[in-house]
Amino acid sequence: MARPITTTGSRDSALSAHMSQVFNYMAGGVGVSGLVAYLVTSNEALMALAVQSRFIMLIAILGVAFFLQSIIFRLQPAAGLAVFAGFSALMGFTLAPLALIYTGSSIATAFFTATAMFAGTAAYGYFTKKSLSSWGTFLIMGVWGLVGASLIGLVLSLFGINMGPMAMVLNIIAIPLFAGLTAWEVNSIRENFAAYGRDELTRSRLAILQATSLYINFINMFTALLHLLGDRR
Numbered sequence: 001m002a003r004p005i006t007t008t009g010s011r012d013s014a015l016s017a018h019m020s021q022v023f024n025y026m027a028g029g030v031g032v033s034g035l036v037a038y039l040v041t042s043n044e045a046l047m048a049l050a051v052q053s054r055f056i057m058l059i060a061i062l063g064v065a066f067f068l069q070s071i072i073f074r075l076q077p078a079a080g081l082a083v084f085a086g087f088s089a090l091m092g093f094t095l096a097p098l099a100l101i102y103t104g105s106s107i108a109t110a111f112f113t114a115t116a117m118f119a120g121t122a123a124y125g126y127f128t129k130k131s132l133s134s135w136g137t138f139l140i141m142g143v144w145g146l147v148g149a150s151l152i153g154l155v156l157s158l159f160g161i162n163m164g165p166m167a168m169v170l171n172i173i174a175i176p177l178f179a180g181l182t183a184w185e186v187n188s189i190r191e192n193f194a195a196y197g198r199d200e201l202t203r204s205r206l207a208i209l210q211a212t213s214l215y216i217n218f219i220n221m222f223t224a225l226l227h228l229l230g231d232r233r
Contacts, residue, residue, distance in 0.1 A: 015193045018207060019126070022189065025081070025211030029088035030218060036092030041099045050096045057094040062147070064090070065216065069209050077204040084212050091219060098226065106230035113229075114222035121179045122214070125186030132187040139184055142177045146170060167227070174224035178217045185213055 040046045050057070064087060072080040099107065125132060149170055189210055196202045 015190065018193060018203060019186075019189065021207045022210045022214065023122075025084065025208060026214045026218070029084060029211065029215040032085055032088040033092035033095065033219070036089045037096040037099070040093055040096035046093075047096060047100070050093055051100070054094065054097055057090070061087075061090060061094055062151075068212060072208050072212065073205050075205075077201070077208065080205060080208045084208055084215075087212070088215065095219075095223070098223075101232060102226055102230040103233055107226060110222055110226035110230055113225050114218060117175075117179055117221055118182055118214075118218050121183040122186045125183035126190055128183075128187065131191055132184045133191065135180060135184045136188075139177065139181045142173070143181065146174055146177060171224040171228040174220055175228070178220045178224070182214060182217045182221075185210065185217070 040050050068083070068087060072083055075083065102110075149166075153167060153170070196206060
């Protein structure tokens with residue numbers, strides 16, 4: 001069993017390196033999604049496929065996301081990173097049709113706004129002196145409620161029923177919810193790092209898992225902002 005990191009200097013240095021790895025993986029996932037989305041929008045056949053299979057892909061992504069953490073933690077880090085990259089590519093393929101709905105400037109604005117919000121909440125979670133552990137239950141319950149409402153909306157849309165104002169309400173809720181989740185998760189990484197930091201295999205696996213979770217938070221903030229504030233074509 002790995003011993004906890006106890007020396008303050010070595011702990012801070014190791015934590016800094018771990019956080020850099022987490023955010024690099026997360027940024028890499030966003031980059032893969034962006035590249036795939038760009039390639040899909042540049043190809044009419046791929047875009048048509050993305051549009052036609054959008055609902056199926058959304059359901060597939062929810063299913064994969066549900067089991068993703070348990071899958072990654074059973075794999076060697078290189079294989080786990082490949083799974084994360086594949087998930088990011090799948091997400092990019094699914095998000096590509098948004099380019100048909102919203103203007104390019106709206107997509108860029110939503111992306112940079114989400115980036116600023118993500119950076120701010122992540123910094124708060126990391127640098128705050130207090131523990132945010134008490135946020136966890138409330139935030140996770142909120143996420144499950146949001147997922148449930150979104151699934152209901154997805155089913156209704158298959159029958160041509162528009163959720164109307166409820167969709168706007170869900171997007172308004174999603175933005176602070178995933179921002180808070182980002183702060184809580186980064187704070188949890190900082191608070192719990194000493195327990196696993198010396199175990200290289202566990203630390204490497206957790207870096208991928210943590211990057212995956214933060215990536216999902218970012219994507220949800222981005223899409224909620226786009227749906228709420230984006231200009232339609």
